[in-house]
Amino acid sequence: MTEEIIIAGFGGQGVLSMGKILAYSGMMQNKEVSWMPSYGPEMRGGTANVTVIISDDRISSPILNQFDTAIILNQQSMDKFEKTVKKGGVLIYDPNGITHHPTRTDINIYTVAAVDEAAKKGSAKVFNMLILGAFLKLKPVVDPEYIHKGLEKSLPARHHHTIPDNENAIAKGKEIVMPKYLLN
Amino acid sequence: MKDIRLMKGNEAIAEGVIRAGCDGYFGYPITPQSEVLEYLMMNKPEERTGMIVLQAESEIASIHMVYGGAGCGKRVMTSSSSPGISLMQEGISFLAGTELPCLLLNVVRGGPGLGTIQPSQSDYFQAVKGGGHGDYKMIVLAPASVQEMYDFAKLGFELAFKHRIQVMVLSDGAIGQMMEKVELDEQVPRLTDEEIAIKYPWATLGKPTTRERNIITSLDLDPVKQEKINIHLQEKFRHIEQTEVRFESFMCEDAEYLFVAYGSSARVCQKAIQLGRAKGIKVGLLRPITLFPYPTQEIARLSKQVKGILSVEMSAGQMVEDVRLAANGAVPVEHYGRLGGIIPAPDEVLNVLEEKFIAKNNHGRSAN
CATH class of the missing domain: 3.40.50.920 (Rossmann fold)
Incomplete structure (x- = not known):
């Protein structure tokens, strides 16, 4: 199993930390992982993206231009990364703020209304965990017990009291992910 | 139990040098390698091993602090990225001329000039063919993973002292910024001054009472002597070519x-x-x-x-x-x-x- 993922959105949405939790969780399950962030001019321009690879085998290139799954959280990232999903792959996006919805017909497309859900919950902080839940529902590449361990490992001890909230958000994300366009 | 962590390449080499018994790090921040200095500052190696971490006023100061520390037989290092490494070339040539061991890290970014902060490999000539003046070579190690960033800290110091040569780890922004699994090993103790005095007779020890003091200089105006020094250096480089190739x-x-x-x-x-x-x-x-x-x-x-x-x-x-x-x-x-x-x-x-x-x-x- 190898899952190659791009997560892309605005800085501050928790894109990099969501990738980190995923990578830590994979590591706890004894998988090979890599986490390659954007750190260049795009970061300084407000957008952020990270490539995460989780695999049973040694990972070759940590830098990719084609992905099994793209998780897209703003319009700029949609413009840039819709085309990078491998044929038959998965695109997950939050429709909030998206003006040009994806149009590809050779991939599976899902929406997750995480901004709305986080607003309902009154906690913008769990936004990225709702998204992570949506991803894990579609691609259960890491077992839930290891997600727990990944949260423990990646969050500093002073934030460990937030782990139950994070896990609830992951569970909620699994519920609210909706198919938008599916291949036969 | 194995100590396995998820780390950035820059963090891994910083942890690596602490565990390799490094005595001193001198550096100046520059993207994409600032995490080396940050990690060292946050992890307070002076409390773990007594290792000194100092942010110098510039890259030129950093490399000359390395020159001084290396002259005392200490395991010292600096790190920077391309434009900063260019600034250090004079000091690197002096280290080469005096055969002082040290570890240098270049997390390469695109050039020329200030260029960009994104990954590049355009400093190959500078590292491999000699960026400073004079006929010299450094051992140049090229890590391709975060694990190798960690491993090459220890290997780098070993090779540097084995051959009395400068070892450069030639990395790039991608290897420095990405996170992968790293398996850490045991702490290598730092050498005491007494151990350094015995192991490295070339080191300066202040005013020793047991022998003549050493003078470290790359200057010899007599061309006959200077040619001998150069021939000795070349013989050393040929020996390294015979014994240290890795692929x-x-x-x-x-x-x-x-x-x-x-x-x-x-x-x-x-x-x-x-x-x-x-x-x-x-x-x-x-x-x-x-x-x-x-x-x-x-x-x-x-x-x-x-x-x-x-x-x-x-x-x-x-x-x-x-x-x-x-x-x-x-x-x-x-x-x-x-x-x-x-x-x-x-x-x-x-x-x-x-x-x-x-x-x-x-x-x-x-x-x-």
């Missing part, structure tokens, strides 16, 4: 085509090999781990086996010169590179290999 072969046994690539580019080529093999193209990778000494003999050997070699590097074609020297006309050697901070994609690299060699060969076959 990794990936799917070379049955290869008809060969990538030669180091660092991030080697990782991209591994993926290109997977894609190529799935299409029935027998392609392998020779990854130099030491850029000096270069795996010349292994490339010469493989050049008699394969039909074409593609040197892939994030530069306009620097390492390819050494690949061509090694192949020595036995097989066509081509270069492919992206510039200014762009990392080539695996399918892009494979396409180039097919265009340069395979399309051509098919044409040749039909003509036969």
Whole structure:
């Protein structure tokens, strides 16, 4: 199993930390992982993206231009990364703020209304965990017990009291992910 | 139980030098390697091992602090990225002229000038052919993973003191910024002053009572003596070429085509090999781990086996010169590179290999 993922959105949405939790969780399950962030001019321009690879085998290139799954959280990232999903792959996006919805017909497309859900919950902080839940529902590449361990490992001890909230958000994300366009 | 962590390349080498018994780090921040200094500052190695971490006022100050520390027989280092390493070249030449061991890290970014902060490999010539003045070589290690960033801290100090030479870890922004699993090993204790006095008779110890004091200088105005010093250095470099070559072969046994690539580019080529093999193209990778000494003999050997070699590097074609020297006309050697901070994609690299060699060969076959 190898899952190659791009997560892309605005800085501050928790894109990099969501990738980190995923990578830590994979590591706890004894998988090979890599986490390659954007750190260049795009970061300084407000957008952020990270490539995460989780695999049973040694990972070759940590830098990719084609992905099994793209998780897209703003319009700029949609413009840039819709085309990078491998044929038959998965695109997950939050429709909030998206003006040009994806149009590809050779991939599976899902929406997750995480901004709305986080607003309902009154906690913008769990936004990225709702998204992570949506991803894990579609691609259960890491077992839930290891997600727990990944949260423990990646969050500093002073934030460990937030782990139950994070896990609830992951569970909620699994519920609210909706198919938008599916291949036969 | 194994101590396995998820770390950035920059953090891994910082932890690596602490555990390798480093005595002092002197550096100045610059993207994309500032995490080295940050990690060292946050982890307070002075409380763990007594190691000193100092942010100098500039890169020029950093390298001369290294010069001073190395002269005392201490395990010292600095790190920077391309423009900062350029500033250090005078000091590096002085370290070479006085045969002082040290560890240098260049997390390369695109140039020339201030360039960009994105990954590049355009400092190969500077590192391998001598960025400072005079006839000298450094041992140059090229990590291709976060684990190797960690491992090369210890290896770097070992080689530096074994040969009294400067060891440069030539990394790039991608290896520095990405996170991967790292397996950490035991703490190597720092040497005491007494141990240094016994192990390194060339080191300066202040005013020793047991022997004449050592004077470290790279200046000797007598050309006869200066030639002798140079001949000694050259003999040392030849010895290193005989004994310290390191490389990794990936799917070379049955290869008809060969990538030669180091660092991030080697990782991209591994993926290109997977894609190529799935299409029935027998392609392998020779990854130099030491850029000096270069795996010349292994490339010469493989050049008699394969039909074409593609040197892939994030530069306009620097390492390819050494690949061509090694192949020595036995097989066509081509270069492919992206510039200014762009990392080539695996399918892009494979396409180039097919265009340069395979399309051509098919044409040749039909003509036969």
